[in-house]
Amino acid sequence: MRFLRHFALCAPLLLLAGCSTVDFALFHPVGRVAEAEYHYTLLLVGVMMIVILPTFLLMVIFPLRYRKSRNATYTPNWSHSTVIEILAWGVPFAITAVLIHYSFVGVYAVNPYNPDALDGSPGSALPPIKVDVITTDWQWFFIYPDQHIATIDDLVVPVGRRVDLRLTSTSVMNGFYIPRVAPMVDAMPGMRTKDSFEVDQPGTFEGFSTDFSGAGFSWMQFSTRVVSQAEFDAWTKTVQANPKTLPYATFTQLAHPTVNFGAKPAYFSAPDPELFNKVVMDAMNGVVYPVPDSLTKSVSSNEGKALVPAPASP
Amino acid sequence: MQVDLQDPWSPLFGRLTLDSIPYDNPIIVGTFLGAATIGLIVVAAVLYYKKLPYLWREWLTTVDHKKIGVMYIILGLVMLFRGFVDGLMMRTQQVMAVGPDSPGVLGAQHGFLPPFHFDQVYSAHGTIMLIFAATPIMAGLGNIIVPLQIGARDMAYPYLNAVSLWLTTAGAALIMLSLFVGEFSNAAWVGLMPLAELPYNPGVGVDYWMWAIQLSSLGTTFNAINIIATIVKMRAPGMTWFRMPVFTWVNLSTSIIGLTAFPVLGVALSLLTADRYLGTDFFTVGHGGNFMLYIDLFWIWGHPEVYFLILPPFGIFSEIVPTFSEKPLFGYLTMVAASFAIAGIGWSVWAHHFFTMGMGPDLNGYFSSATMLVGIPTGVKIFNWLFTMYRGRITFTTPMLWAVMGIFLLLFGGFTGMMLSAPAINYTVHDSVFVIAHFHCMVLVVAVGAFAAVAYWWPKVFGFKLDERNGQFFFWTFTLASIVVFVPMFGLGLEGETRRLDYVFNPQWRPLLIAEEVGIVLYCISVFYFLKMIYVSLRDRVPAGDDAWGTGRTLEWMTHTPVPFYNFAVTPQINALDELAWRRENGLDKVKPQTFVPIHMPSNTAVPVIIGAMAMALGFGMIWRIWWMAGAALLAIVVAVIARSFDKNQGYILTAEEIAKFESKTELASMIAEQPKRTPLDHVEAH
């Protein structure tokens, strides 16, 4: 028992040591918005530590010091002290006031619809790159209305440009998330949400869905490739030349429940210019892409047969 | 009126066919065989020892608040175990299914659970742990202790109390049934919308989830009404508001939450029922429906619900810390104020569960601020417990160890909760396992509070203490396990791991997943010590005194151990806050009443258990759309309720001589003893 006790008490230290060898994605933000998120995380945690750390110490000291076997001072009837009670309310109150202040500043700084953090950024001088994000069961469609191209599960943006996203879904709710890059925002059927970010270094960043959406949810990843402006322009040209186009009828075919194992990308030229609005309007008018029970039950045995549209629904 | 379904339907069996029984799944078949064996052994033992009449008379039809409380806790512990096995399966699946090359067994491509099963397992885990484990255990403790702490004979409405228990049990039974007949929801314990609507969930899973919660939440609402009425009307003479122990106070605040919040859930689920059964469009995406409305309604209940769960443990710690510090609670008044502040603020923070749903910065800022305000009273509570220990004389028995651990967990849970309540942070970790780690810290406070309370009040209820040595083993293995599971989980949250993954696509997460698996194995060891603790205690049965710990302060320690079924031979006169401590100081704690007056007691009734069984049939009929069954069950409930209102049984009178006999030999009146049959009164004057 002694051993067990000491082991239990030391375990957090061991684990912390173990954790410190792990590379925490959220501690390596890229771009102004993600950096602002990281900044406010550190700031708010720092402010909280002013009260958390001393409390933690008291929580260790008091139980140890006032054990019966130690014969420390014992005041059997003491149960009130106005000073301590004022402090007990006052200190948390003061800390909370500071936290609320920074929380308000922070929510504007990273506001997905129009982040203050992007004010005066290099990209804000240029027109933003617009991307419409449409989630289906269970893939990501990225539509570039200005470039007239579309992709599945591959988001490519130029470095140093502000990216403005509009998001919606054909079926259920999904969470749009690129941990190191952009604030999480939900993509919802029949509705339009927004998100913005700007990345100042090239690289590839993993993105995925965070809001459970059914059987194929665990395979719902996409890559975010941040490339130079020249590479972006070249890439756009290649995709524009792709013979596969994306009229609305094709889109509705592809929107049927499909698990894209390994997030294999696909590219389209000339997407329907009204695609995003049509998806929103259709959802509001009651168009659904039902998930057949069979797909739910046997999704794992379909692996390898990517991008197989399920039979059209009635 | 009925909506179209994908699969066939027959008038006799509804949607139920032989295919609904998953006899081809080895895990479920194994579970079924195990459960069936245990069930058969229990039934055989009851029959062999001829205990059926005893079970029926003394337990199934009882209205005694202590027995009802014990049954609530047993139900909660059984469900806690079931929920734990779900957790074990999820952790094992995630550690097995990492990366595209990970192997799969039992028909799964990766790991051993295909998505279809994994999604049910995590949905069942959340639903069970919050609604069928934590809630019944806390309700049971309130039931047992509150009347004792205020010097009452029973709850205000003993019959309603039994109805609440059996409704909750009916809900729990439905969830257990979903394992063997059909399937459970895959739309999470929150009922993700529109995922829980018919197009995306055509099976019976969501219906199981919906009806199980609906029935049990009805039970919880009734229980809240009962506790409020008991506290307001049934206090012993002299028990003024500000002489009430803090545990009673938190039960009042928590029951106010229960009474006001659960109906919101009832409404949300009823509208969803209409969507799924009648084809209405309340929460659908199209046709003018709005699924955000469901999400709002759910969290308008859901957030108060989490405080509904956490307040009773606050009360438990407020009883245990003074007892084992041998000092009065520091800052009694602020403790009471803080409880009500938490309950009050808890009503205005619900949107912090969906900061990412596109609300503007002002709205998000408001909900962030409101949430952070909860940190203030929570902090006050921690300080008050600390200053109760300050200059005390602390003995670390198991209840005290659990209480101290609970306070540590509360600090971490509160700290991470405050982080989550800042949208700037929330946008990076919402729906990640960081949230899971946060609320497990908090829900572990509830679990730890339950273990503390069970160890603390066990001798009062059963007359002997729990085995201390095994209790300490249980405590330390459980603590170690919690650390090893949840510290890495915070780490994974900071790596961005999202929740509810049946397949882990990022191999970098593997090391910490392995650490969590080690923790789960430690939890298994702690379960072993828990069972051993119960076994050793039942075997040894070292008798405990009336004041089992020697330093009890409140009224429940004044009556006999084990508590006789009439609680107090003579209703006590209350003189102070911490009555027993006051009597001890004035040398009155050994004084026993000499003369007795007859006591009017409620008679047992079979109506509640019948209502419970019928409610379960109603739920089952609705789930499988067997309309005749649902209709007949509903009719039976209505008939039972009406029939009972004509019943002239007005309880019975316990005579002074009988009380004198019981008082001299308390085992006779204890909970496990069999009481003689009584002739009921058919008329009493109001009193």
Ligand code: HEM
């Ligand atoms: C100081 C007190 C607390 C604060 C500031 C707080 C804050 C939060 C916030 C902001 C979230 C949303 C996280 C997200 O989804 O992004 C959350 C989730 C949650 N909290 Fe707390 N919380 C507190 C106390 C509690 C307590 C006492 C409990 C339970 C006993 C609890 C249980 C939960 C649960 C179950 C969830 C997640 C529900 C889900 O999405 O499945 N919290 N908390």
Ligand SMILES: [Cu+2]
């Ligand atoms: Cu909440």
